[in-house]
Structures are given as structure tokens and as C-alpha cells.
Amino acid sequence: MRPWFVGGIESREKMVKAMDAYLHGDGLAQGSPIVIAHHEVYKENIEDNVDIARFECGTAIGTFANTTPTSIWSVFHIFSNEGLLQRLRAELSTITTSVKADDGRTIHRIDSRQLKSATVLLSTIQEVSRYRVTGVGVRYVTADTIVGDDNDSYALKKNSWMIISNKSLHRDKEAWGEDADEFVADRFTRKVPHAFYRTFGNGHSACCGKNFALHHIASFLALLVMRFDIQPEGGVWKEPRMDTRDSTTQLTAPIDIPATMIPRINPQEEVWELSE
Numbered sequence: 001m002r003p004w005f006v007g008g009i010e011s012r013e014k015m016v017k018a019m020d021a022y023l024h025g026d027g028l029a030q031g032s033p034i035v036i037a038h039h040e041v042y043k044e045n046i047e048d049n050v051d052i053a054r055f056e057c058g059t060a061i062g063t064f065a066n067t068t069p070t071s072i073w074s075v076f077h078i079f080s081n082e083g084l085l086q087r088l089r090a091e092l093s094t095i096t097t098s099v100k101a102d103d104g105r106t107i108h109r110i111d112s113r114q115l116k117s118a119t120v121l122l123s124t125i126q127e128v129s130r131y132r133v134t135g136v137g138v139r140y141v142t143a144d145t146i147v148g149d150d151n152d153s154y155a156l157k158k159n160s161w162m163i164i165s166n167k168s169l170h171r172d173k174e175a176w177g178e179d180a181d182e183f184v185a186d187r188f189t190r191k192v193p194h195a196f197y198r199t200f201g202n203g204h205s206a207c208c209g210k211n212f213a214l215h216h217i218a219s220f221l222a223l224l225v226m227r228f229d230i231q232p233e234g235g236v237w238k239e240p241r242m243d244t245r246d247s248t249t250q251l252t253a254p255i256d257i258p259a260t261m262i263p264r265i266n267p268q269e270e271v272w273e274l275s276e
């Protein structure tokens with residue numbers, strides 16, 4: 001019988017071969033600035049060209065696997081909560097400047113350098129990643145260990161693997177309080193138990209791209225919140241179904257959120273953008 005993980009390894013090799021062909025064909029020249037910049041760095045430091053393709057495949061997972069579902073879930077939680085939506089618009093207005101362009105249009109610029117001061121927006125994103133987490137943490141046991149107390153203890157054997165449900169950590173009421181099972185947008189504006197927050201990992205294994213990811217998502221949401229209203233199909237927001245096929249993510253993405261995007265302003269008269 002084939003081990004369960006063989007299919008995953010074979011699929012990864014197909015991805016690597018396809019990426020290698022892309023990097024050595026016309027694809028790279030027409031690729032995004034991010035991929036081109038990656039390739040310039042990799043080729044200076046990696047001798048085996050196929051390993052560059054392996055790095056790119058890993059980077060793609062790290063870049064999109066969690067930021068995309070987090071962004072989509074954030075849209076759902078923000079636009080389904082009118083109070084939160086108005087609160088975010090007020091917060092973003094404080095870091096926005098407006099000027100008249102030569103063509104008569106008003107240009108609204110959100111200061112991207114000040115997004116870190118939009119504390120409720122950043123808290124909302126982190127709360128989404130706490131509340132919607134579905135991933136696991138994996139640890140290798142280096143020595144025989146007993147965890148727990150006399151009434152409830154577990155023996156962890158050396159050289160075994162331990163799989164930890166991040167959802168259990170994120171919903172632990174002793175750590176997060178009695179509202180651990182609830183979505184609280186401004187939860188991360190106050191002190192939280194970071195050891196129980198595992199979406200980006202923690203300690204020496206924490207995701208090195210955490211701050212970039214938060215800024216990336218916040219930039220997207222800031223423009224969306226200020227430029228559009230989003231109305232659900234049928235007028236009522238409903239909990240969407242989840243796509244459980246991807247085992248690489250810490251958050252399971254919703255399959256669909258039927259809704260209509262409506263511009264808040266006439267783009268011929270007003271423009272929203274992020275300042276550099």
C-alpha cells in the first residue's frame with residue numbers, strides 16, 4: 001500500500017517542474033515584479049536552478065495560502081457588521097488627505113505608512129485569523145515528557161510527533177475569556193495571550209512575513225471599505241460554506257459569498273488611493 005503522503009510529494013514535484021519551465025521560458029519576463037525580484041535574489045545565491053523553482057513554490061504557499069482566506073473572511077465580518085464598518089471608515093478618515101486634481105476630481109489618499117495607527121482595522125484582521133483558524137501546529141518530541149497534572153496527564157514519547165489543534169488554543173476560555181467563542185473586532189487592541197495565538201506561529205518559528213501580510217491585507221481592506229458598499233444576495237448575510245480541501249492553510253477559505261459591490265462615490269468625480 002502506498003503511504004498517504006506519496007501523492008502529496010508527487011504533486012509537489014509537478015508544481016516544481018511547471019515552475020522551473022515558467023522561470024526558464026517567457027513567463028518570467030512577463031511575470032509580476034515580486035517574482036522577478038525573487039528570482040534575482042535566488043539566482044545569486046542558489047546554484048541549482050531547480051531549487052529556485054522549489055523556493056518559489058514554497059513562497060507562493062506562504063504568500064497566498066493564508067492572506068487570501070483572511071482577506072475574504074475580513075470582508076465578510078466587516079460588511080456584515082454595520083457598526084464595525086462605520087467605525088473603520090471613521091478610523092481610516094483620520095489618516096486620509098484629500099486634494100483637488102487639475103481635472104477637477106477629488107483625490108483621497110490613505111497614508112499607507114499610518115495604517116499601523118488604524119488599530120481597529122489591524123485588530124479586526126487578527127481577530128479574523130483567531131476566530132476562523134482551522135490549522136494545526138506540529139511538534140517533534142525530543143524526550144519522554146509528561147504534560148498535565150495528576151488528574152489529567154498525558155505521556156509524550158521521545159521521537160514521536162504531537163499535533164495541536166490551533167482552534168482549541170484560540171477558543172480556550174481560560175486564556176481568552178468567556179467571549180472566546182465570539183468574534184470581537186477590537187480584541188487585539190488590548191492585551192491578549194500571545195502564546196495561545198498561533199495563526200502566524202510564535203517564538204523562533206514565527207512567520208517572518210507576519211507584518212508584511214498584515215499590512216498587505218490592511219491596504220486591500222482600507223481601499224475596499226472606503227470605496228465600496230457590499231450588499232449580500234437576498235439582503236441577508238449568511239454564514240458561507242468552507243472549502244476544506246486545502247491542508248496547507250491556517251484558515252479555511254469560504255467557498256463563496258454571494259454579494260454585490262456598489263461604488264460609494266462616482267469614480268469620475270472622486271478617486272481613492274494609497275499614498276506611498
